[in-house]
Amino acid sequence: MTVFEPLSPQKACPLASGHRFDGERRWAASIDLGFTRRDEPAGPVTRLTRARHQGPLRVQRPFYPEPRDAGGEAGSCHVYLLHPPGGLVSGDALSIGVQVGQGARALVTTPAANKLYRADSHGVAWTQHTSLSVAAGGELEWLPQETIAFDGSRGVQSTEIALEKEARCLGWEVLALGRPAGELPFVSGHLEQRFALTRDGRPLWHERQLLDPTHTRFSGRWGQGGASVQATLWAVGLDDEPAAVDVLREVVPSSPRWAVTVRQGVLLLRYLGDERNEAWAICQAAWAQLRPLLLGREACVPRIWMT
C-alpha cells in the first residue's frame, strides 16, 4: 500500500465524534485521485498525480497491464481502490473523488465487495458519495465490485459524473440486498441510491432509487418487483450508439431481467433479478463489447476480479 502524499496535520486529526456510538457518530473517510496525461520519452502515459486520503481509503500503486497503442501511448492507468474495513457501518461517511485530466486514461476498480452493515441501535445511516469528473478527451472506467447491503442497513449512496466535451466514461453499480442464497433476506432498512450525470454542466441523466422493503414498490412490478439484486451500467461518448445497443442485444443472452437503452447520449443497461453472478456476468460481458467501441481498445480484465 502506498501513501502518495503525507497527510497534513489538519487532515490527520480525527474527527472528534469518531468514537461516539450515539446518533451523532460520524466517521469520515475520503480519497481524492487525480490522473494526468504526461508526455514521456517512451510515449504519452497517464500518471496518478494526486492521491490525497483521509481515514481508511487507499490506493495501491497503479499499474499498466495493457500494451501501448499504435500511436505509442500507454494503455489505461489501472488503480485498485481499497477500503480496508471492507464495509460501512452506522455513521461512516465515505467520499471518493476521481478526476481525469485532458486526454488521460484511467480504470478504477476495487478488490472486493463493499458491505453495508446493519444500522446500530440508533438507526444511524452511513453515506457513500462518489464524484467522477473527466476532462475533454479523457477516459474513465469506473468498475467497482458489487455492494452488498445486509438486512437493516440504512444509508445513501450517490454517484455524480461530470463530463466535459469529448470525455468518455463507462461505469456501473451492482447492488445486492441481503446475504446471498437468501439466508438472510433484506427485510428491513432503507437505502437510497442516486445517480447524476452532466455534460458541460448540462444534466443528461439522473436517477434515484429508494429501497425500502416495507414499501409496496419493493415488491410491485412497476418498482423493484421483489428483485434482490440490481445493476446499472452507463456508457457515454459512443460514436454510434444504436450500433452499440444492437451488439449488446446480439451478444448478451436475452432475458426479462436486463435491458439496454440509449437516451440523451447516455447508454443505460439495467438489471433486476436475484443473482449477483448473473448481474456481474452481464455487466462484464457488456463492458467487453462496449470498450472497443468506446475507447478503441479491447477489454483488459483486472486480475483482482479473478482471485
Next chain:
Amino acid sequence: MTTIMTMCTEPQVMATGTASQGDDLALLGLMQLVSPALPIGAFAWSQGLESAFELDWVNDEASLHAWLAGVLDDGLSRCELPVLARQQAAFMAHDGEAVAYWDAWLAASRETRELAEEDRRLGAALKRLLANLELLPDASALPGLLPEQLGYVTLFAWLAQARAVPTRQTLLGFAWAWLENQLAVACKALPLGHTAAQRIIERLRPELVVAVDHALSRDDHELGPLLPGLALASAQHETQYSRLFRS
C-alpha cells in the same frame, strides 16, 4: 390573476368579462387540453404498459390497478406533477431560466429512449397545434421563455397558465388525461372491458387527489421517478416483436 401571457390568449374576457366567465373559460380550456380528441397522438403511447402486458406483469383488472396506483404514486406524483406546478409558476413569473431548467431536468429523468421520445414528440405535436391556433407566445415579446425543443409537460404548463387554470386543477387534469390514456391502452391491448376500466377509475379517483397533494408538498430534492420495473419494461419494449404502441 391577470398576466401578460393570460391576456395574450384570452383577450376579450380578461378585458371585459366577469371573474366567473374567466373561471368558466379556464375550465373549458383545461377540458380541451386533456381531451383524448386533442390531435397530438397521445393514444399511440403506452408508457411501458404494453411491455408489462407482454411480460405478464399486468394481466387482469387487479394487477392493472396495482400498476397504475404504483406509477401514480412513484412516478407522476414525484415527477410530472411537481414539475408541472413549477413550470406553471415559472411561466407566471416570466422566468425563462427556470422553465429551461425544469424542462432539461425532466428530460434527464426519462429512463429510456421511448419514454424520452414520447415527451419530446407529444411536445412537438402540441407546439405545432398551438402555433396553428396562434396560441404560442410572441417570441419577440417574451424572448427565451420557451426553449427551442421542449417537452409535453412544459407546453402543458404553458397552455394551462395562458388559460389561467389554477395549479391544482392543472395537475388534476394532467393526471386524469394520463389515467384515461392508460386505460385506453389496456382496453385495446389487454384487453380490459370498458366497465372494468370505469371501476378502476372509481378506485383511483381519490388517489389522483392524493397524488396531487403529494406533488404539491414535495421539495426539489425529493423529486425523481422511482420506477425501476417500468424502466426495465420500457427498454424491453424496444425489441418487443408484436406491438401496437410506440412506448
